[in-house]
Amino acid sequence: MFDTLSEKFSEAFKNIQGKGKISETNIEQALKQVRTALLEADVNFKVVKEFIGNVKEQALGEKVIKGVNPEEQFIKIVHDELAKVMGVANEEVNLDRKDIAPILVVGLNGQGKTTFSGKLSLHLSKKKKKNVLLVPADTFRPAAKDQLITLAKSMQMDWFDSDLSKHPKDIATDALKFAEENGKDVVIIDTAGRLHVDEELMGQIKEVRESLNDRNPEVLMVADAMTGQEAVNVAKSFHEAVGLTGVVLSKMDSDARGGAALSIRHVTGVPIKYISTGEKMKDLELFHPDRLAGRILDMGDVLSLVEKAEESIDKDAAEGMMKRLEKGKFTVDDFMKQMDMIKNLGSMSSILKMIPGMGNMLRQVGDLSPAEAEMKRMRVIIDSMTKAERDDYKLVKESRIKRIATGSGNTEAQVKDFLSKFRQMEKMMGGMMQMMKGGGMPGMPGMPGMPGMGGMPGMPGGKKKKKGKRKGPWGGGFF
Ligand SMILES: Nc1nc2c(ncn2[C@@H]2O[C@H](COP(=O)(O)OP(=O)(O)OP(=O)(O)O)[C@@H](O)[C@H]2O)c(=O)[nH]1
Ligand SMILES: [Mg+2]
Numbered sequence: 001m002f003d004t005l006s007e008k009f010s011e012a013f014k015n016i017q018g019k020g021k022i023s024e025t026n027i028e029q030a031l032k033q034v035r036t037a038l039l040e041a042d043v044n045f046k047v048v049k050e051f052i053g054n055v056k057e058q059a060l061g062e063k064v065i066k067g068v069n070p071e072e073q074f075i076k077i078v079h080d081e082l083a084k085v086m087g088v089a090n091e092e093v094n095l096d097r098k099d100i101a102p103i104l105v106v107g108l109n110g111q112g113k114t115t116f117s118g119k120l121s122l123h124l125s126k127k128k129k130k131n132v133l134l135v136p137a138d139t140f141r142p143a144a145k146d147q148l149i150t151l152a153k154s155m156q157m158d159w160f161d162s163d164l165s166k167h168p169k170d171i172a173t174d175a176l177k178f179a180e181e182n183g184k185d186v187v188i189i190d191t192a193g194r195l196h197v198d199e200e201l202m203g204q205i206k207e208v209r210e211s212l213n214d215r216n217p218e219v220l221m222v223a224d225a226m227t228g229q230e231a232v233n234v235a236k237s238f239h240e241a242v243g244l245t246g247v248v249l250s251k252m253d254s255d256a257r258g259g260a261a262l263s264i265r266h267v268t269g270v271p272i273k274y275i276s277t278g279e280k281m282k283d284l285e286l287f288h289p290d291r292l293a294g295r296i297l298d299m300g301d302v303l304s305l306v307e308k309a310e311e312s313i314d315k316d317a318a319e320g321m322m323k324r325l326e327k328g329k330f331t332v333d334d335f336m337k338q339m340d341m342i343k344n345l346g347s348m349s350s351i352l353k354m355i356p357g358m359g360n361m362l363r364q365v366g367d368l369s370p371a372e373a374e375m376k377r378m379r380v381i382i383d384s385m386t387k388a389e390r391d392d393y394k395l396v397k398e399s400r401i402k403r404i405a406t407g408s409g410n411t412e413a414q415v416k417d418f419l420s421k422f423r424q425m426e427k428m429m430g431g432m433m434q435m436m437k438g439g440g441m442p443g444m445p446g447m448p449g450m451p452g453m454g455g456m457p458g459m460p461g462g463k464k465k466k467k468g469k470r471k472g473p474w475g476g477g478f479f
Helices: 003-013 024-040 045-061 070-086 113-126 143-154 168-181 199-215 229-242 259-268 289-296 302-312 315-326 332-345 348-352 358-365 369-383 387-391 398-408 412-437 451-455 462-466
Strands: 101-106 132-137 186-191 218-224 246-250 272-276 284-286
Touching: 003 024, 003 070, 003 289, 003 358, 024 045, 024 070, 045 070, 045 259, 070 259, 070 289, 101 113, 101 168, 101 199, 113 132, 113 143, 113 186, 113 218, 113 246, 113 272, 113 284, 132 143, 132 168, 168 186, 168 199, 186 199, 199 229, 218 229, 218 272, 229 259, 246 259, 259 272, 302 332, 315 332, 315 412, 332 348, 332 369, 332 387, 332 412, 348 358, 348 369, 369 398, 369 412, 398 412
Parallel strands: 101 186, 101 218, 132 186, 218 246, 246 272
Antiparallel strands: 272 284
16 A cells, blocks of 8 residues: 555655755755655646645745754655645544435446445444445346345345345335334445446436435445546546545555545545455455555554554453463463464554554565565464474474474474574563563553564564564564
8 A cells, every 4th residue: 555655755755854954945856756756656636736836835834843853844744735635534434313324335347346335334333333234236247246145144244135126226215114124224235337437327326326315325436446547537427427425445455556545535525435455354444544644654553553453353362361471471372373363453564564664664675475474384383283282382302393394394494493483482572571560562552462573573684683683663573
C-alpha cells in the first residue's frame, strides 16, 4: 500500500534536511518532487495541482515554530494536506437508526463486490453487534449466488435464498420483508457487475436504488484500487447515475501507487468508507485518512496496529503466556504460539510498516521473504518436535536432532541452528522480564502480549548479532 509514494516522498523531504528555515527556494525542489510523485502515483492532476498549491501556501505562511525544524514542519503540512484530500475523518456506514439499514453494494465486474459484502457482514456483526442478512441479487451470473452463500456459511452468517428469476429490485423487496420478519438490523445486497459502465447496468441499479429510497439506503461502490484513475472515473459515473453514499477500495494490498485513494474523495465528493486489503474475510479496514497519511509519510500507524492486535490476539492465551514468562518459563510451544499470533496480524512487511520509521528501514532491507522463509522453516522444525521436547528443548540431543531433521526435511545443522537461536531467545526473554518488572516493555507501548516480537527473525542487523549489539526498535532481530 502506497509503497512507491512513501519512497518518493522521503526522497523529496531530504531536500529540506539541514535547511535553517522554510523559504521559497528551499521548498521548490521538494515540492517539485512531491508533485512528480503524486502524478506517478496516478493521482488526478487537478488534485495534485490544488494539493501543491495548498502545501506551498501553508509552508510559506507558516510561522516559525521554535524547536521544530523545517523538515518536520514541512512534513506536518504535507501530512495534513494528504489527510484533507482523502477526507480528514473516518466515515462508516450509518447504522444509527431504528429501522433496518439496507446496504446496496454496486460496481463493475470483478472489483470485489461479493468479497466485500461478506467482509462487511462479518465486520458489522462482530464489531457492531448487528444482526446481518446477506442477499445475493446478481441475476446475471447465477454462480454469484453460490459464491455469496459459501462465504456466508463459512462465517455462520444468515443469507437470503433469493429467487434469481426475479428483478433485483423485487429480490431486494422480498429480502427486506424477510429481514423484518426475522429481526434483522442490516441487509447487505450484492449486485451484478458489468465490464463497462453501460445503460443497462445503470438502469437496473437505479431501479433497485429507487425501490429502496424510502428506506434511506447506503449505496457503496466497490472499486479495484489498482485501476487508479479508471476507478475515479467509474465512481463519478456511478455517483451521477445512482447517487453513492460511499466508496470501497478493494485490493489495496496489491496497489502500490494509491492514486485512487488520493483522488476519489476530492473528485467525486463521495467519502471512501472502507478498504479491502486481502482475500480473507477479516481483511477489511476502516478508511482513516489521517492514519493513512501517516503511513504514506512513514510515520507509521500505531493506532491501527494496536487495534489489529487487539482484534487478532487471543487475550487469554497472551495473558497466560505472560504469567508463565513472569515465572521465567519460555518454551518452544510459547514461541510457536507467539509466531501464530503475529501471523494473524498479517504479513511481516504490512505489520512493520505500521511502526514509525520502519517503512524507510524496510526499503533499505528490501525483500523480507528470506525472513518469512526462515519463520516457515522454524515452523516445520517445531512441528517435528514432540510435546515433551517443545516443553523442554534441552531434551533434544544428537539422535533427536537427526530425527527432527529427517522429519522436517531440514539438515541437522539447520535444526541445531534453530536450537541455538532459541537458546538466545530464551535468554533474552529472561532479560526482558527483568526490564518489564522495572517498568514497561521497550519499544512496544500498549501491545498486548507480544513478548516475542524482539525475536523476529531476519530483521536488519540480525546477522551481526553474534558479535554486535542489538539495533533498532525491534531489539535488532535475534537471528
Ligand atoms: N488481493 C485481494 N483480492 C481481492 C480483494 N477483494 C476481492 N479480491 C479477489 O478478486 C476477485 C473478484 O472478487 P469478487 O468479490 O468475486 O468480485 P465481484 O465484484 O463480486 O465480481 P462479479 O460479481 O463477477 O462482478 C476474487 O478472486 C477475490 O478473491 C482484496 O481486497 N484483495
Ligand atoms: Mg460478485
